[in-house]
Amino acid sequence: RDLKPANLFLEEDGTAKLLDFGVSTVEARDDRLTHPGDVLGTPAYLAPEQLTPHVRIDGRTDVYGMGVTLYEMITGRLPFEESAALLFESILFDPPVPPSVYRPGLGADIDAILLRAMSKSPERRFETMKTFSDALEASTFTEERPRKSDIRALGAGERERRRVRAATGA
Numbered sequence: 001r002d003l004k005p006a007n008l009f010l011e012e013d014g015t016a017k018l019l020d021f022g023v024s025t026v027e028a029r030d031d032r033l034t035h036p037g038d039v040l041g042t043p044a045y046l047a048p049e050q051l052t053p054h055v056r057i058d059g060r061t062d063v064y065g066m067g068v069t070l071y072e073m074i075t076g077r078l079p080f081e082e083s084a085a086l087l088f089e090s091i092l093f094d095p096p097v098p099p100s101v102y103r104p105g106l107g108a109d110i111d112a113i114l115l116r117a118m119s120k121s122p123e124r125r126f127e128t129m130k131t132f133s134d135a136l137e138a139s140t141f142t143e144e145r146p147r148k149s150d151i152r153a154l155g156a157g158e159r160e161r162r163r164v165r166a167a168t169g170a
Contacts, residue, residue: 060122067117075102
């Protein structure tokens with residue numbers, strides 16, 4: 001339940017590994033490690049339901065966290081960059097700015113996929129990481145080498161692009 005770039009490790013072959021399972025749950029068990037009302041994780045990557053008491057947390061919470069992670073990898077910024085005092089309010093109520101605003105030329109389908117992954121309502125998100133990954137794979141996200149300005153904006157440019165593909169299986 002703490003998906004963020006710092007918890008993803010990219011191996012030499014481009015395979016992404018998820019690290020730090022400190023606040024994860026075991027799906028097959030009834031005695032869950034996280035419970036409704038628990039606020040655990042890195043604030044900028046928390047899903048709205050993690051901030052809402054008595055709401056069930058499930059795999060769609062991780063879809064949200066991965067959506068935020070990919071948004072940041074693609075745009076070079078978080079969807080909500082408010083001060084700590086306003087961050088939770090933005091996560092709960094404000095729509096994220098479409099990623100193409102920060103990355104002109106990014107396809108409308110990528111906007112739609114990421115915005116769906118970060119929907120305020122878990123019911124409107126992809127049901128699983130697999131369906132999220134399938135949508136990304138079917139998108140028009142290209143393999144073009146980034147422009148120098150993109151490399152500066154994203155940091156590692158091509159490495160970030162590989163990390164996005166590896167993290168989602170796309």
